[in-house]
Amino acid sequence: MAVIPRGSREYVTVPVSVISGALPATPAVSMAFVPRGQRPTQWQAAEWIDSTIRYLLPGTLAIGEYRVWVRIIASPEDVIRSAGTITVT
Numbered sequence: 001m002a003v004i005p006r007g008s009r010e011y012v013t014v015p016v017s018v019i020s021g022a023l024p025a026t027p028a029v030s031m032a033f034v035p036r037g038q039r040p041t042q043w044q045a046a047e048w049i050d051s052t053i054r055y056l057l058p059g060t061l062a063i064g065e066y067r068v069w070v071r072i073i074a075s076p077e078d079v080i081r082s083a084g085t086i087t088v089t
Contacts, residue, residue, distance in 0.1 A: 009056065012057055014084075016070070029046045030044055033086065038067070
């Protein structure tokens with residue numbers, strides 16, 4: 001997905017395609033960044049912009065490779081998907 005230098009404060013974006021009208025106007029979205037092989041347990045509130053979910057990385061992730069996860073809560077569904085990886089250098 002992306003290579004991001006440690007300390008860089010930037011948005012990580014994930015494009016999302018949905019069927020028109022399938023989600024509420026403003027679904028609750030969040031993202032998680034976890035080391036490969038682990039599942040997310042903590043979620044960070046993210047933003048829904050058009051057909052993209054984005055989160056501003058604060059630049060505090062340790063050097064390593066992370067799996068990116070997105071979560072969309074649109075009752076009654078709570079959709080969780082793996083969305084690629086980022087590498088912090």
